[in-house]
Amino acid sequence: MRCLTAAFLLTLFALAPHAQSPSDWPLSAVLSRAATYIGSYGDHLSGLVVEESYVQDVVMVNRFGYRMSMAKGPVHRTLKSDLLLVKTSEDTWMQFRDVFEVDGRPVRDRNDRLAKLFLEPASAKAKNNTDAQALKIARESARYNIGDVERTINLPVLALSILERQAQTGFQFTEGGIDNPPVLPRLPAFTPPAGAVVVGFTETQIRSIVVTPQGKNLKSRGRFWITLPEGHVMMSEMAVEDFTLSATIHVAYGMQPNIKVPVPVEMHEVYYNRLNNQRVEGAATYTNFRQFNVKTDEAIDAPDSDK
8 A cells, every 4th residue: 555645744834025027027926926825824724624525536548548346445525624824833733524424314413513522722631632632633534545555645735835935945946837747627717816926846855745654755846836926826736657657646725704814615536557557536525614712822843743
């Protein structure tokens, strides 16, 4: 079984704004404004819970892309989950998915247990218990994925970590995208915004964002669609590939009532295992955004790197 794992979390910073016509922005200024935007992103979304409707399909294909015999195990699944963004005490933020319905059948009571777990005052809950419960929820949620590509990178704001100011040093950025980019989903949410600046990225750092269980680094590449002068990311594309596996994740962002920054509204992903010609396709939509207030004493310690 192949596994993809995010290797770092997003650190938050903020800088002063800068006004300029989008057509006149040099790449360095676009990246600086995007970093400023990402620096405040977690402040707006920390404690935000959203409902995710997530459809997964498994197909067997030959090298020409034609469907073959059916795959072993489930080939279609619909999940409904709560997705929570939490800002930690070390000024990083993490995403958690908690599945509450599988193929129309409830697997637990809908009780906002992620919000209760992380957003209750720290004095009322031991850290070790919180970590244990978070790990339990993550394992529970991951086991409902289908296909033979075990994955934890299918989180809608993962790609935004690339634009964090310190993280940018590990990437090469280009204006107008990258050569031979993946094809965007043909859906309204993925229509490039008028006037958006397209920025391509290719990972150059030794320790990559995505790694295999054996520690192999998978360099990522992709594109961002950024509106100026705000620096809002309206679409993201992130892809990784090696001799046996490829993965591409597209995310579209949009404005929601009472939320000051664009939030994920749709995600599409494709994984292809060349060892057995299995392709896993996923599509998720995000609705029912709920904001839970987080007090200053409700911080969470970031997990140790060796966990």
